[in-house]
Amino acid sequence: MSLPEAPPARPPTWVPDVPAEDPGAATGPWTPALAATCASAACLVLLVLGVLAARPDVAVLGAAPLVLAVRALRARPTGAVQARFEAGDDDPGAPSRAGRLHATLVLDGPARWGLVTTTRQGRAGAEVLVRAVGGRRLPVVASTVRTGPQEIAAADVQGVGPDGASVAEPTPAVTRSTVVLPSTTPLLDLPLPQRLRGLTGPHESRRPGEGGGLRDVHPWVPGDRLRRIDWRVTARRSPDLSELYVRREHAQAEAVVVLVVDSRDDLGPDPRTWRGSVAPRPQDATSLDRARQAAASLARAYLERGDRVGLDDLGVRRRPVPPGGGRRQLDRIRHALALTAPEGEPAARLRPPRLPSGALVVVFSTFLDEESAQVAARWRTAGHRVVAVDVLPRVRAAGLYDRERLALRMMTLTREDRMAELVDQDVELVTWRDEPAVALRVLARRAQRRAGAGVPR
Template identity: 30%
Template sequence: MTQPAPARAAAAVRRALDGRLDVTTGPPPPPPPGRRAGERALRLGTLAVVALSAALLTGRPWVLALAAVPLVLLALALPGGPGTGAVTAEAEVEPRRCFEGEQVQVRIAVTCDGEAGRLDPGVVLGHGVRLDRLAVGPHHVELVLTPRRWGRWTLGTVDVDVYDRGGLARRTVRAELGEVAVFPVPGHTRLTPVPVRLPQRIGEHTSAQRGEGVEVTGVHPYVRGERQRRIHWPATTRRGALQVHRFAAERTADTVVLLDVLADVVDPVTGASTLDETFRAAAGLVRAYLRTHDRVGVVSVGGATRWLRPGGGQGYFYRVVESVLAVRKDFAHRAAALDSLPPPALPEGALVYVVTPLTDQRILEVLHQVRKRADPMVVIEIPAGDPVVETGDSEGELALRLWRADRDAMRFALVERGIAVVAHRPGESLDLALAPLLRARIRGGSR
């Protein structure tokens, strides 16, 4: 039975936007225990068996001499080698925290009670990790790995075959490389828009209140006790009375970056991931506001709600990023039920940036929660890319029109509620999206 056109159109959109990856493969099976024959021993054993078989078939005793040498070598290899004592492998990974594209150095030291010969490593890498270099020494193995995307990644395992001096016997020992935390590369941005109302804390943003800042907002009559060096002589001459400069107070801002991790949509044309771009844009915002000595917090919605209270300092950047790295673990991304936002995560009057691809209707519930708190809010849209429609596919074209109309309706609903909506294109500076917000300070809603 053929589905109606609207149903088929909606199904086509869902298939086009299904970009979430869920990798649930476990670790490789454990290596064989104990000591076992190596490749050279297998070749010698094969040669001895062939010689014995030829002697039996031909009835010529002198053919048995061909099996003597392999059998003697195999007998000499039995008492010694790496299987007679303990064999251990210790892995050192440096660093355990890095940014996307940075290299991770791994050194595996192999110790053996008996006499050991060469080492033969077998590397099983985790998801999202690339092997750049492999070097084998007499008692160690060195690797250079590169995590290609942000998240928490399992580096993998290395099974090292330890051979004896003659290469006849071997024993396998496994080294677990553990996990690394890979930070997203922050998007380039230097602009830091601020709301109308700022907290009563000294900072670098000009406030509408009078204070001891450096920006002149006007002049006023001299009051006993004010500094004489602030006298504005041109105004004093015109008015015939002492006039002094009026300065604006400088305040800090509270900023909260809210991340939409309800879905990871992959652009069918460019292959860009909305989850990747969301975190890079958020990291750029966090770093920009921390440079101006503001307090920054983070909230991620989707699955378990993760959040970190606003704080300051350059070292706080790593705490903010680490608090949401668990969203991606070995390419696995899962979004479950939507939880309510915790009140401590959104201080009163904080400027809230919502970084979202606007592909999941549930994000509107989150925006409604923020709006009820009357906090100033900016929605940064990460374009997800339009689904690819084949030429002449009328139902696909209808699905594309419905898809675009739905996104336009979401943007219109947000703008009608007084929420600023800006679009950030991947690969472009975030300053291009934030520049229109500098025309006027961002206002909050009403309770």
């Protein structure tokens, strides 16, 4: 049983951490089917006409089907039909194929057949008649391009008795929900903050230490280790060994990255749905879906390189995910991103959230209002390196009225001016819908060309 929907560009993973609802059971009695009732009435009329007209052949035509109908009605079931959802047979930790979500619909009860009707997010799905003798397990598959909490399917079942002569009341609708984690995109070179932290890490800093490249060759002083003596340089510069020379290296350090998601906007490609009165189409990925994917991709790329990554939300005031490293930190961030959603009217912030010193800040927003741009500018003024990621989907202007086109044009110009001001304030801009890996590589190489960029002096 499949609920068709447009497949996504990249498959998301899903975690069935929301339990199924209580099994639905039909509480009403088994009643004769409409077709059986009409057929019995017609047979009874033939039988009466045959008797009144002294026509045995006509009476026999109505008597035999009437006996079979009465026999089927006397053998109709008496128990209740039950339906419930269970988790799919797929491994919940493995990526779903083609962006599909799986569940299993279990049918129990005395019914010979079951008429199963499924819906998803208010849209009609499949309607099938299945054999249900001894119970039945039906796989339910739904395609999705969305991330976050969502419904896999809702189903109700109507039991059908022997020969279709009786039917039960439909069961209450049962649903199965899940949390779809955002997928990740491979990224190449990544920008680094202006200052690196710690005494160890994957990046080479300008501070003297161990583990990095050659810093210089210096005469030996008390405190230098003997194993760092460069005997070739010593033999060349001081043949009589009156002075020893040691090789000094750069220290290794790590980067601290804070991902900031603006969850106030969840906009689709159609501008007519931006007012909130009409929901975006289920087959369209929204700006929040893009923000989740972009943040998860950057988190995975930085964590795989040994850096520390944290997560914060501009739309909701809750405790952020503190910077950390490792595989568990990536799982924590992806789950927090999946649960990120607009929650009413956000309160105005008096000051931007506090960040670790010297952190790289990546802001994911549509930049349709001033708040996210002002927060990014304040962080840049405070000395952080800030990267603004534009997650607004490509807008579909086809089918708009003239007034709607004019409003969209004015909003687009205002947004472009706002983003140009960010660039003037030294906030680096990346558009996620246009080759983000290439844009991030350009930012990484641009920092490497500046003397001392990416590392503390």
